Amino acid sequence: MPEPSANEAHQDAGHDARRGHRAHAHAATLKRLEKSSGSLAAQAIARMDETLSWYRAMPPENRSWIGLVAQAGIAAFTEWFRHPDAPQAISTDVFGTAPRELTRAITLRQTVEMVRTTIEVMESAIDEVAAPGDEGVLREALLVYAREIAFATAQVYAQAAEARGAWDARLESLVVNAVLSGEADEGAVSRAAALGWNSPEHVCVVLGTAPDGDSELTVEAIRRAARHAKLQVLTGVLGARLVVIAGGNDNPLAVAKALIGPYAAGPVVAGPIVPDLLAATRSAQAAAAGLKACGAWQDAPRPVLADDLLPERAMAGDxxxxxxxxxxxxxxxxxxxxxxxxxxxxxxxxxxxxxxxxxxxxxxxxxxxxxxxxxxxxxxxxxxxxxxxxxxxxxxxxxxxxxxxxxx
CATH class of the missing domain: 1.10.10.2840 (PucR C-terminal helix-turn-helix domain)
Structure with missing residues (x-):
């Protein structure tokens, strides 16, 4: 193997010297960061206690978790500054120290305020922490890190929201299926309460054909219509049927008219009003029987009450x-x-x-x-x-x- 020339050796030596100079400068700053990380975390927590009223009102357990997140954030910045080009999972490094329940205890806005306070404390200490001549480098690194931590925060809350949304959808589907199959019990009532169902006095079930396409979009359309009509709803697409359990109005025909938009073409049947979710099975069975027998009444209105289909239902064997x-x-x-x-x-x-x-x-x-x-x-x-x-x-x-x- 040929030996390098004198010129190449001189260039390599120059590169090594420059690399050594940069490493030495950053090493000093890294050493100062490591030494001051504890005091910076304490300052950030003190600033939060001073300026954030929601932080002061939190129970001690949650405040201790937030303190750990602040410490982890400063430690993650130190490691990121040490290897800025290395792939790192900032969300895991920072938020992995806190339990998943913390995303329910504090809102996204509160988390942003917490991160902003911590970054401000670190930024105010740059002149003290950075080695001479490294102030600009450290400030620029902190700005880039602040951007990364903002993205990581959004990712954590987006994943939590997706997980809650998927779990809520499964829970809601269980409640709707229990009502439709006649298996509703106190467990279904508890699950409905976890979904925000406030036990309205007047409840009815509306059945019709589900449209083609994404069922999540259909469910969201039902929710928008329900909010506009000031109704509480539990809804789901079961097979080819779109099922809505609605509460808050004692007129089932008015309920069906308010929610009819997302249904596909074909009959839409509203069951009778019942007093609560446990009795909604009776409304659901009447609506299902009406939907089955609706074809016998060619001029049936849309929507139609299950009680208006009594003769057809009786002849169909209900x-x-x-x-x-x-x-x-x-x-x-x-x-x-x-x-x-x-x-x-x-x-x-x-x-x-x-x-x-x-x-x-x-x-x-x-x-x-x-x-x-x-x-x-x-x-x-x-x-x-x-x-x-x-x-x-x-x-x-x-x-x-x-x-x-x-x-x-």
Whole structure:
């Protein structure tokens, strides 16, 4: 191997000398940084206690963790100044000393104030810490480090937010699925409370088809609509269905209209109002049965109430709808007297003709008219309306079947 020439050897010696001079200068500054790191951390903590009211109000445990973060930040700067070109995980070096719960104890704004205070203390001590002639180098290094620590702070809080968001989404999906499957219990109520559900008095479930695309965007659209309508919601996309448990309004149709925007084309069904989350299963089952039977009513409005689909649900085999029709229509008419049941039956059989019903009953048409008004008062359904007449007819059929079945 050829030996270097005299000129090359002289150049190498010059490079080594310059490298040695720079290393010696930085070594002095590094030595001073290492010696003063403890006092700088103490000054930063004292400055925080003096200027940051939220820091003074924190419990001792959290303040001690913040002190450790400040010390780790100064130590990480010393190491970074020692090897500025070496790849380093500043977020791990600085924030790795504190527990994950600290990101919940202090906000991002408070963390920025903490970092700013620490950097200001270090900047004010540059003239004392830096070796003669190294003040500019140390100040420039501190500026670059401040930028890096700012990015690291944002990264820590972004990762914490993503983790919380993913966990909250899974938790919310569990609650929604429990309500829809009829398995809601006190555990589901506790999980909902952890998500911010404040147990509103009026709760209903709205079901429809979920749109194609990112389900997270759909959920966020539901949340925006809920905030605008001043509703509390728990929502999720389960298979092809978009499920919303809404609270804070005693009008289910108004709730469905306020939230209908993110749903895909097709029927949207609102279940009845129930008192709380535990009872929301009843609303969810009614909405699911209504969504299944909605195709039988071609002119159904959008959105539609599950109770407006009672006849279709009953014909589709929904036992709750059958029971509701019997208990809310047939039984009250039966208790009001046989005249109302007989008049309603004859009126419907006579194609809703007052005169025809009067002839069959041997009464005046005004008597039929009066009895039909009584039917409306008792049931809430008007025999003169085509849709209501259909519901009343199904209720009469189911009531007669129930009376004729000894097991009913």
């Amino acid at each position: 036992p709750a709808a059958r029971e509701q029709l019997v208990e809310e229509i047939y039984r009250p008419l039966e208790e009001a007297g046989s005249a109302l049941l007989e008049t309603l039956s004859v009126y419907l059989e006579q194609a809703s003709s007052l005169e025809g019903a009067a002839r069959m009953l041997f009464v005046h048409p005004n008597t039929v008219r009066y009895r039909l008004r009584r039917v409306t008062d008792v049931t809430g359904w008007s025999p003169s309306d085509v849709r209501s007449a259909f519901t009343l007819r199904i209720a009469l059929i189911l009531g007669r079947l129930a009376d004729g079945d000894p097991q009913s």
